[in-house]
Amino acid sequence: MSTEERNSGSGRFWLLIIIALVVFAGLFVLGWLPRHRRDTARDEEKQEQQTAKPVVTVQPAKAAPDTTSVTLPADLRSQHETELFARVNGFVQSWKADIGQRVRRGQVLATITTPELDQQIAQAQANLALARTSFGRLQSVTLPGAISKQELDAGQAQYLAQQAVVKQLQAQRSFRQVIAPFNGTVTQRNVDVGTLVTGGNATGSQLFKVEQTDTLRAFVDVPQNFVPSIKRGLSASIIVPEFPNKPFKGIVARDAEALDPQTRTLRTEVRLPNRQGQLRPGTYGQVRFKLPQTAPTVLISANALVPSGTEQKVAVVQDGKVHYQNIVVSRDFGANLEVSQGLKGGEMLVINPGENLTEGLEVGTKLAEAPKKPAGPAPAAPRPNDPDAPRVSSPLGK
Secondary structure, eight states: OOHHHHHHHHHHHHHHHHHHHHHHHHHHHHHHHHHHHHHHHHHHHHHHHHHSOOEEEEEEOEEOOSEEEEEEEEEEEEEEEEEEOOSSOEEEEEEOOOTTOEEOTTOEEEEEEOHHHHHHHHHHHHHHHHHHHHHHHHHHOOSTTSSOHHHHHHHHHHHHHHHHHHHHHHHHHGGGEEEOSSSEEEEEEOOOTTOEEOSSOOTTOOOEEEEEEEEEEEEEEEEGGGGGGOOTTOEEEEEOTTOTTOOEEEEEEEEEEEEOTTTOEEEEEEEEEOTTOOSOTTOEEEEEEEEEOSSOOEEEEGGGBOOBTTBOEEEEEETTEEEEEEOEEEEEOSSEEEEEESOOSOOEEESSOOTTOOTTOBOEEEEOOOOOOOSSSOOOOOOTTOTTSOSBOOGGGO
16 A cells, blocks of 8 residues: 555544544534533523512502591480470360471460369468458457467568468469470370379379470480591581482581590581471481591501501601611501501502511512402492491592
8 A cells, every 4th residue: 555545544533633622522512511501591680580689569548538427326306305295293185286287385285174283272261251350350359459479470471371372372273284395396295185284203104295396406425536636517418218319517616625435435416407397306317527626547458467466567668778667557448558657658568577577677669469350240339327347448449
C-alpha cells in the first residue's frame, strides 16, 4: 500500500470521528438545553415567588352619613283622655251621649237620681231650721243673766254647723249630672238607664270615657345610645299598618328627662295632628327618627375585622405596607360595622386578613369587587311595621 493510500484512509477515519463527535454533541445539546431552560425558569419563578409582594384585597372605609334612621315601636294615645266616675250613690236616670259622639265642654252626659241623698238633705234642712229657731230664741232673751255667753255661742255654732252640713249635701247633689270636662269624643259608655252607681273611682266603675283625638301622642322608648340626639322639636314619621305608604308627620313634644333604670330607655312623646281623624287612639305604630350623629363615625365591612381575641382591630394598607389599627365598634349592622374610634374614613382596609400578614409587610393591593346580586327572584319586601325588622337601618343600605 502506497503512502498516499494510507494517508487517505487515516483522513477518512478522523473525519468520521469528528462527525460522530459533532453528532453526539448535537444530541447532547438538544437533550440538555430544554431541561436547562426548565430548570432556569423554575429557579427564576421560585426566586420571584420568594421576592414578590403578596397581593391583598382591600376596601376603603367610608364616613358614615350625618343622620341615622331609627325605627321604634310606639303606642298612639289621645291628647287628652279621662274616665268619668260617679260622685254620688244612686241610679242612672238618663244618659245623653253614646260612643263615637262628639261632645263639648260642660255638656251633660248623664243624670243620676239620688233618693238617699235627697232624704239626707231634707233631714239636714230640718236640723238647720231647728238650730236657727233655737239660736233665735237665745238671741231674743233680754233679761240680764238669764242665759250665759257660752250658751249663746254654742247656739250660734250649732246653727253655723247645720248650715255647713246643708251646703255640703247640696254641693254633693250637684254631681247628679255627669259633665264632659273638655271637647272630645265619647269612647266608652258603661251605664244604661236604671244602672246602680256608687260614688268613687274603683276599677271598672267608670261611667264614660272621653278622649280628645284632634291631636294624638305617640309614646316611644328610645334606647340609651340614641338619647343624646333626642331634642324637643325633632321631626319624626309615624307609620301604622293601615297606611304603610303614608307616614304621618310629628314632632318630639317632650321626654321624661330620665332613663328607665330597668330598660335603659327614655320615654319620649311625639305629637302629631289628627284633624281628619284618620288615626285612632290605641293604634300600634312605629316612629321613625332621622337622628343627627353626635360624633363622626366610619362604616367598614364586617370582613375587615381581624379575628384577634378580645381586641378589635383592622389591617390598614398605607404606603404599600400593612399596619394594624385598633378600633372601637359602636354598632353592628351585620354585613357592616360602625366604628366610633380608630379610623377617620378613606383608609384602605384588608378584606379577610390572613394570619400571614405581619406588621410592616409590603403588599400589593386589588380593590374588592362589588357584591353580586344573588340569582333567583328578589327577596320579599319587609312587612309594614314588622316587629322583627331591625330597628336601626344600615346607612349603607340607603
